[in-house]
Amino acid sequence: xxxxxxxxxxxxxxxxxxxxxxxxxxxxxxxxxxxxxxxxxxxxxxxxxxxxxxxxxxxxxxxxxxxxxxxxxxxxxxxxxxxxxxxxxxxxxxxxxxxxxxxxxxxxxxxxxxxxxxxxxxxxxxxxxxxxxxxxxxxxxxxxxxxxxxxxxxxxxxxxxxxxxxxxxxxxxxxxxxxxxxxxxxxxxxxxxxxxxxxxxxxxxxxxxxxxxxxxxxxxxxxxxxxxxxxxxxxxxxxxxxxxxxxxxxxxxxxxxxx
Amino acid sequence: xxxxxxxxxxxxxxxxxxxxxxxxxxxxxxxxxxxxxxxxxxxxxxxxxxxxxxxxxxxxxxxxxxxxxxxxxxxxxxxxxxxxxxxxxxxxxxxxxxxxxxxxxxxxxxxxxxxxxxxxxxxxxxxxxxxxxxxxxxxxxxxxxxxxxxxxxxxxxxxxxxxxxxxxxxxxxxxxxxxxxxxxxxxxxxxxxxxxxxxxxxxxxxxxxxxxxxxxxxxxxxxxxxxxxxxxxxxxxxxxxxxxxxxxxxxxxxxxxxxxxxxxxxxxxxxxxxxxxxxxxxxxxxxxxxxxxxxxxxxxxxxxxxxxxxxxxxxxxxxxxxxxxxxxxxxxxxxxxxxxxxxxxxxxxxxxxxxxxxxxxxxxxxxxxxxxxxxxxxxxxxxxxxxxxxxxxxxxxxxxxxxxxxxxx
Numbered sequence: 319x320x321x322x323x324x325x326x327x328x329x330x331x332x333x334x335x336x337x338x339x340x341x342x343x344x345x346x347x348x349x350x351x352x353x354x355x356x357x358x359x360x361x362x363x364x365x366x367x368x369x370x371x372x373x374x375x376x377x378x379x380x381x382x383x384x385x386x387x388x389x390x391x392x393x394x395x396x397x398x399x400x401x402x403x404x405x406x407x408x409x410x411x412x413x414x415x416x417x418x419x420x421x422x423x424x425x426x427x428x429x430x431x432x433x434x435x436x437x438x439x440x441x442x443x444x445x446x447x448x449x450x451x452x453x454x455x456x457x458x459x460x461x462x463x464x465x466x467x468x469x470x471x472x473x474x475x476x477x478x479x480x481x482x483x484x485x486x487x488x489x490x491x492x493x494x495x496x497x498x499x500x501x502x503x504x505x506x507x508x509x510x511x512x513x514x515x516x517x518x519x520x521x522x523x524x525x526x527x528x529x530x531x532x533x534x535x536x537x538x539x540x541x542x543x544x545x546x547x548x549x550x551x552x553x554x555x556x557x558x559x560x561x562x563x564x565x566x567x568x569x570x571x572x573x574x575x576x577x
Numbered sequence: 578x579x580x581x582x583x584x585x586x587x588x589x590x591x592x593x594x595x596x597x598x599x600x601x602x603x604x605x606x607x608x609x610x611x612x613x614x615x616x617x618x619x620x621x622x623x624x625x626x627x628x629x630x631x632x633x634x635x636x637x638x639x640x641x642x643x644x645x646x647x648x649x650x651x652x653x654x655x656x657x658x659x660x661x662x663x664x665x666x667x668x669x670x671x672x673x674x675x676x677x678x679x680x681x682x683x684x685x686x687x688x689x690x691x692x693x694x695x696x697x698x699x700x701x702x703x704x705x706x707x708x709x710x711x712x713x714x715x716x717x718x719x720x721x722x723x724x725x726x727x728x729x730x731x732x733x734x735x736x737x738x739x740x741x742x743x744x745x746x747x748x749x750x751x752x753x754x755x756x757x758x759x760x761x762x763x764x765x766x767x768x769x770x771x772x773x774x775x776x777x778x779x780x781x782x783x784x785x786x787x788x789x790x791x792x793x794x795x796x797x798x799x800x801x802x803x804x805x806x807x808x809x810x811x812x813x814x815x816x817x818x819x820x821x822x823x824x825x826x827x828x829x830x831x832x833x834x835x836x837x838x839x840x841x842x843x844x845x846x847x848x849x850x851x852x853x854x855x856x857x858x859x860x861x862x863x864x865x866x867x868x869x870x871x872x873x874x875x876x877x878x879x880x881x882x883x884x885x886x887x888x889x890x891x892x893x894x895x896x897x898x899x900x901x902x903x904x905x906x907x908x909x910x911x912x913x914x915x916x917x918x919x920x921x922x923x924x925x926x927x928x929x930x931x932x933x934x935x936x937x938x939x940x941x942x943x944x945x946x947x948x949x950x951x952x953x954x955x956x957x958x959x960x961x962x963x964x965x966x967x968x969x970x971x972x973x974x975x976x977x978x979x980x981x982x983x984x985x986x
Contacts, residue, residue, distance in 0.1 A: 374723075378869075381723065385751075452716070454862035454888075489873045496723045496869030504719035 331397060332371040337362025340575070342407045343398070344369040345414030347436075347560060348450070348462075349474070350494045356470075357411070357560045360568030365407075365575070370397055372414065374497025375490075387501055387508045390417060391424035398428055407575050408519075409433040411560040412531075413498040416506065419540075422521075423513035432519040432544075433571050435560050436529055438498075440539050441507040448531040448557075451499055455488065464528045464556030474561070514543035521547035522574045524567055526555020578921065578961045579970055581638035581672050582631035582947060583830055583930040586624045586651035586658075589937040590616050591856040596892060601861035603647035603712040611648065620651070623940040625661060630944055631933075632666035634951035637970060638703065640672040640930055642775075644710070645680075645717040649857040656690045663698040670971050671698055672930075674775055674794065675705020679725055680718050683753045684732035688739040688760040691770065700765040701971055705794075706733055707775040710884050711870045712860070722869035728752040730785070733772075737789075740769035771969045773828065776807070779875050779882075783814040786826075792928065792969040794828030797883045798858065800903030801920040804829065807880070808924040824927030825967035831920060832905045832932040835949040839908035845942060847896040850905055852936030854894050858887040910953035918958060927962045928969065 334353055342365040344358055351358065351369055361367045373393065374381040384390055394417060398406065408429050410418025415437025422429040441447070448461055459466035459475060466472075476487040501508065521544045525534040534551050541547040550570055552563045560567060590613065592598065599606050628639045641658045644650035652658055659671045671694060676687045687706070695702040708729045714720040720728070731750045735758070738746070745759035764770055773792040776782045786793040793811050797804045808827065815822055834850070836842035865884040881889075899905045906916045921929060933950055934943040 378723075378873075451722070451867045452863050457863060485877065489876050492868040492871075492876070493873065494868075496867075499868055500721055500723040503715070503721050503723075 331373075332376055334358065334369045334371075335367065336369070337365055337367050339365045340407070341366045341368055341401075341403055342409055342571070342575070343403065345394075345408065345410035345417050346372065347412030347414050347558070348494055348498055349558070350375045350490065356564035357567060360564045361409070361571065364568070364572045368401060368403070372417065372494075372497060374500065375494045378493060378496065381497060381500055384500075387416075387420050387510070388424070390501060391420045394421045395425050395428060404428065405430045407431040407433070409435070409571060410437060411435040412557060413438055413502070415439065416501065416510070419510055419514065419517070422517045422519050423510065424516075426516055426518040429517075429519040431575055432517065432521040433524065433574065434521065434540060435524045435567065436526060436532060436557055437523075437540065438502055438506045438532060439508075439510040440536055441505045441511075442536065442539055445533055445535055447506070447533070450495065450531055451503060461530050462556060462558050464526060464554055464559070464562055468562070470561055471558075511539075511543065514540065515545070517544045520574075522570070523547055523549045524559070524570065525549070525551045526557065526559030526562065527551050527553045528555060529557045529559065531557035578955075578958045579637040579825070579928050579967060580950075580955050581640050581670075581828075581928065581930045582628065582636045583640040583642075583674075583932050584624055584628055584934055585642070585644075585649065585857075585932070586620065587853070587857045587936065588612060588617070588648040588651055589620050591648050591852070591937075595856050596859055601864060602649050602857060602859045603644075604716045604861070604864050606646075606648055608646075617651070623943075624651075624934070625658065625665070627934055627940070627943050627947060628658075628662055629665050631947050631951070632662075632669035634948055635955070636669050636947075636951065638670040638672040638930075639666065640674050642674045642705070643677045643707075643713070645713045647712065647717075656694060659694050659702070660697065663694060663701070668701075670701045670703055672703040672773070673705050674703070674773060674930075675707050677709035677713055678706050678732045678736075679709060679714055679720050679728050681732070683755060684735050685739055685755065685758060685760045687732075688736045689762075692740075692760065692762045692764045695764040695766055695770050696762050700770075702764070702766070702770040703773055703970065704770040705773045705775060706736070708779075710865075710882075711867050712864050712884065715867050715870065716864050722867040724752070725870065726779075726781075726872075737769065737772070740764060766971055770971060773969070776811075779872060780810065780878055780880065781872060781874065783811045784818065786811075787815050787818050787820045790826075790968075792826055792828055794830070794928070794930070796830045797886070798830070798832060798854075798904060798932075799883065799886050801829065801831065801924055802903050803886075805923055808926065810878075812925060822925070823965050823968075824921070824925050824962045825965055825969050827924070827926045828928035828930055829920070829924055829926040830930040830932060831917070832935050833913060833917070833946075833950060833954075834905060834907035834933075835910055835913055835946055835954060836908060839912055842907040842909075843896050846905070846907055846938065849936035849938035849942075850896065850899055851894070854890065854899065854904070854936075855892050857936060858890065859892075860884060860888040862888040864888075910949065913950075914954050914957045917954065918961070921958070921961060927965065927967065
């Protein structure tokens with residue numbers, strides 16, 4: 319299979335498109351997305367992946383008119399319109415999972431199948447969470463990765479970059495987290511709990527067993543509220559399970575979509 | 578030169594093993610475990626005595642400020658303290674530095690309360706309007722770091738417009754919508770008290786202050802050598818925009834300790850200084866700079882706010898290191914005078930805010946420090962910058978009413 323890579327400017331949104339086949343919309347997590355994204359590439363071997371960069375990750379000014387999760391859901395529906403994706407599989411990881419869930423709850427008819435990988439968006443008093451904003455930079459890898467000393471975590475840390483490039487990487491990361499913070503602070507449930515029942519898409523919830531941001535126990539809160547939703551909890555996965563276990567997750571998604 | 582006595586009102590009995598038992602003096606230090614209201618009662622009253630004494634011995638201003646959920650600064654509502662001081666002092670300006678703007682809903686509450694203080698005090702108010710620390714705004718009060726600055730700017734615009742408008746108006750903001758903006762009372766100073774902006778280490782603040790004629794105050798507890806980079810940045814922007822290079826448009830906070838000799842200062846003050854730096858400024862790094870709080874431009878410039886510096890500070894700071902680095906200016910009045918002369922020249926700052934109480938400094942030593950500063954240091958520097966006109970402190974107090982009943986001391 320040949321990779322088809324293109325960048326499209328749809329209402330100033332940077333979109334990475336890759337692969338061939340049935341379309342899958344992939345909404346990235348807190349650390350943004352690049353063409354090297356492992357889940358993007360794993361999915362692209364079996365589908366035509368449309369991966370928009372979430373507003374604010376490239377440029378904070380893109381958030382100016384997106385004040386809440388309702389604006390965000392409308393923004394993503396516009397994006398589906400622009401790509402003529404009337405009824406499509408949507409995969410979202412972490413903050414992207416929140417967006418995917420809100421999109422499917424606001425516009426149930428637009429989402430055929432829904433895959434939520436360690437999604438944000440709910441708050442359970444008994445479970446709490448790891449507080450994404452309440453950590454210093456050096457503590458972040460330990461919060462986000464199952465094993466911060468793994469090859470993939472070390473490569474992502476930018477430790478071997480030049481100092482100036484490190485600052486730019488830090489600014490990019492802060493920018494992405496700030497964009498997410500607009501929709502998850504101080505607590506991430508902005509009404510999703512009362513909207514989840516509207517979701518009609520067949521739903522798969524995927525979690526890393528060792529997620530220290532949002533515990534895998536939250537899977538139950540999603541599957542209880544979304545009719546017929548299934549769960550897959552992967553061992554050796556942290557909050558960035560979409561990177562740590564990308565091949566297995568792509569496999570699970572492939573199977574789920576073709577059913 | 579203008580001299581303002583700055584009080585943080587810290588909690589004076591933070592446990593000695595604070596750093597072992599807790600991760601931060603701010604945000605999540607458990608109030609039930611650490612705060613004793615009986616100690617608080619004594620501290621508040623002593624601290625107000627000290628501020629009143631500073632008025633009696635001739636300080637130009639007395640400063641209070643706002644912080645939340647912490648042992649570092651004990652005034653979640655500085656306006657309450659300023660109200661108490663308005664009645665018990667008669668000539669010092671009331672520098673409220675300030676009301677943390679994003680935390681007042683709607684922001685016209687600041688227009689109202691500041692106007693109340695200005696009217697009550699006979700026009701002695703300085704209206705400080707900070708963005709607020711991340712600990713206060715984001716972590717303690719749940720504000721979004723992403724929109725904090727935008728909300729702040731919009732709110733300051735609303736407050737100043739409310740003070741200047743001739744007629745009630747509607748305000749259709751992104752963060753505040755009001756049908757009728759018409760806050761009562763209006764300030765005694767016309768159209769409003771001078772506005773001071775304590776900078777948190779953001780380069781965007783400089784041009785905003787210059788363009789609006791706000792005083793820019795850099796609050797650092799890490800000495801004037803380190804602050805020079807910030808103040809030079811400010812003065813560059815003043816020059817670029819063709820505004821007057823006037824030292825009175827800039828403020829700086831300095832911890833000062835006056836004694837008989839430089840060695841005597843160590844005996845008197847080193848314990849309180851260690852308490853201040855090791856306990857009051859014991860900050861969890863995860864609470865000082867959340868994503869979105871600092872702009873990309875500030876991060877590229879390598880600028881750090883005072884709280885980031887505090888969080889990165891070594892816990893084993895010695896007295897001589899504090900002196901060497903200028904964190905504290907201490908010693909014989911001549912030593913103190915000489916260093917403050919150098920500081921105000923280097924930074925070109927005409928509004929000097931002095932922290933003469935710090936950490937757990939006992940009341941009698943604080944009173945002594947205030948008295949000696951007023952009589953043995955301030956007079957020698959008083960005439961500095963007299964060629965400039967100070968448009969940033971309130972003018973002569975209006976004799977509209979006796980400002981105080983049985984005034985102070």
